[in-house]
Amino acid sequence: MTWHKGQTRPMPWKGVKDPYLIWLSEIILQQTRVEQGMPYFMAFSKKYPKVEDLAHAPEDDVMKLWQGLGYYSRARNLHFTAKYITNELNGVFPDNFEKLLNLKGVGEYTAAAIASFAYEEPVAVVDGNVYRVLSRYFGIKTPIDSLKGKKEFKSLANQLIDRKQPDKYNQAIMDFGATWCTPKLPRCENCIMQDTCYAYKKEALDTLPVKEKKLKKRKRYFNFLVIQNEEKTYLEKRTNKDIWQNLYQFPLIETKTEVEYENLKSEEDWTDIFNKFNPKLLSKSKVYKQVLTHQNIDAVFWTIELKQTKLSGRKFLSTNAKDINSYAFPKIIDCFIKDNPIYLSHEQN
Ligand code: SF4
Structure with a gap:
C-alpha cells in the first residue's frame, strides 16, 4: 500500500462503489487485458448504466456489444445474472461475499473484488497477479493450479489483507502484480520489497510461481x-x-x-x-x-x-x-x- 500511494493507474471503474459497475468491469477483465477491456466497459456502462437496463436488453444486442472480446460464456452469464438480479432479487445486488458467490458466472475472485470494493468487506482477491507476487515474495513452490496451492494462497492472502482498508489493499496488490512484479520483466532493481523478497534474493524469479499442468491444445x-x-x-x-x-x-x-x-x-x-x-x-x-x-x-x-x-x-x-x-x-x-x-x-x- 505504501508503494501504491506513489502510483497512478487510472481506470474508469477505480474508486467506484456501485456493485453493478464493479461486477461489469470484473467480468470484462477476466481473461482480458485492461487496454482491451476498457472500451467495452465504457460501451456497456453507457448503453446499460443500471443492472435493469442490461436485464431488459435482447440477448443478441448484448452479444453484439461483446463481439471481439472472446470467452463468450461471460457475456451470456452476465446477461443471465442481470435478469436474475432484476427479476428475482428486485434489482438489489447481493451485498456480501457469500451471497455474491451464488450468482452465475461469479467465482471467488469476482465475489471478493465486488465485496471489498463496493462494501469494504475484508476478503482478499486472489488472481494471477496475486499468485505471482505472493509466490515470489514468500518463496512458495506449491503449484498455483493445484487444489492445495489454491487453498494455501487464499489463506495467506486473507491473513495479509488490511482489514480496515481491504479495498485499497486489494487494489494495491493487483496493481503491483500487473505493473511492477510482472511475469517477464519484474522491476526488482527499484522494488521497495527487494530486501525481503525470496525470489529476488535466491534468484528464483523464473521458477516462481510454479504451475502443475501443461495445457494440451x-x-x-x-x-x-x-x-x-x-x-x-x-x-x-x-x-x-x-x-x-x-x-x-x-x-x-x-x-x-x-x-x-x-x-x-x-x-x-x-x-x-x-x-x-x-x-x-x-x-x-x-x-x-x-x-x-x-x-x-x-x-x-x-x-x-x-x-x-x-x-x-x-x-x-x-x-x-x-x-x-x-x-x-x-x-x-x-x-x-x-x-x-x-x-x-x-x-x-
Ligand atoms: S523484488 Fe522483484 S520479485 Fe520481489 S516483489 Fe519486487 S518486483 Fe517482485
Missing part, C-alpha cells in the same frame, strides 16, 4: 460456406455446448484435417445440397487462425454460388448480405468479413 478445422444467393447469404446460430455459443456463423463444416473443396462435398450434412444443386466455387480464402485457451482454430471460408433458395436440414437463416453486420460473430469471422466487404453488400462493390 486441440486443433480444429472449420470450413465456413459463404453462400451467395443473389442478394442473400445464409447464417446459423451456434447453439451447441461449444465455443462461441449463441454467436452466429456462416454454415460450418468441421473436418478432422485441412481439406479440399472436393472433400467438402462428401460431408454428411451437405451431400444433398452439393449433389442436388452443384454450387459453383467462387473463391477460397486464406487460412484464418485463432488461438483459444484450449484449442487452436484454423478456418477457411469457401465462397460458393448457390441458386437454391431454401436449404433444408440444419436451421439456416437466410439474410440479406448487407444486413450481416447486425449479427454477433466470433472474431475469426469478423476478420474475414472485414477483409472481404464484397460479401457484405452488393452495393458496396
Whole structure:
C-alpha cells in the first residue's frame, strides 16, 4: 500500500462503489487485458448504466456489444445474472461475499473484488497477479493450479489483507502484480520489497510461481460456406455446448484435417445440397487462425454460388448480405468479413 500511494493507474471503474459497475468491469477483465477491456466497459456502462437496463436488453444486442472480446460464456452469464438480479432479487445486488458467490458466472475472485470494493468487506482477491507476487515474495513452490496451492494462497492472502482498508489493499496488490512484479520483466532493481523478497534474493524469479499442468491444445478445422444467393447469404446460430455459443456463423463444416473443396462435398450434412444443386466455387480464402485457451482454430471460408433458395436440414437463416453486420460473430469471422466487404453488400462493390 505504501508503494501504491506513489502510483497512478487510472481506470474508469477505480474508486467506484456501485456493485453493478464493479461486477461489469470484473467480468470484462477476466481473461482480458485492461487496454482491451476498457472500451467495452465504457460501451456497456453507457448503453446499460443500471443492472435493469442490461436485464431488459435482447440477448443478441448484448452479444453484439461483446463481439471481439472472446470467452463468450461471460457475456451470456452476465446477461443471465442481470435478469436474475432484476427479476428475482428486485434489482438489489447481493451485498456480501457469500451471497455474491451464488450468482452465475461469479467465482471467488469476482465475489471478493465486488465485496471489498463496493462494501469494504475484508476478503482478499486472489488472481494471477496475486499468485505471482505472493509466490515470489514468500518463496512458495506449491503449484498455483493445484487444489492445495489454491487453498494455501487464499489463506495467506486473507491473513495479509488490511482489514480496515481491504479495498485499497486489494487494489494495491493487483496493481503491483500487473505493473511492477510482472511475469517477464519484474522491476526488482527499484522494488521497495527487494530486501525481503525470496525470489529476488535466491534468484528464483523464473521458477516462481510454479504451475502443475501443461495445457494440451486441440486443433480444429472449420470450413465456413459463404453462400451467395443473389442478394442473400445464409447464417446459423451456434447453439451447441461449444465455443462461441449463441454467436452466429456462416454454415460450418468441421473436418478432422485441412481439406479440399472436393472433400467438402462428401460431408454428411451437405451431400444433398452439393449433389442436388452443384454450387459453383467462387473463391477460397486464406487460412484464418485463432488461438483459444484450449484449442487452436484454423478456418477457411469457401465462397460458393448457390441458386437454391431454401436449404433444408440444419436451421439456416437466410439474410440479406448487407444486413450481416447486425449479427454477433466470433472474431475469426469478423476478420474475414472485414477483409472481404464484397460479401457484405452488393452495393458496396
Ligand atoms: S523484488 Fe522483484 S520479485 Fe520481489 S516483489 Fe519486487 S518486483 Fe517482485
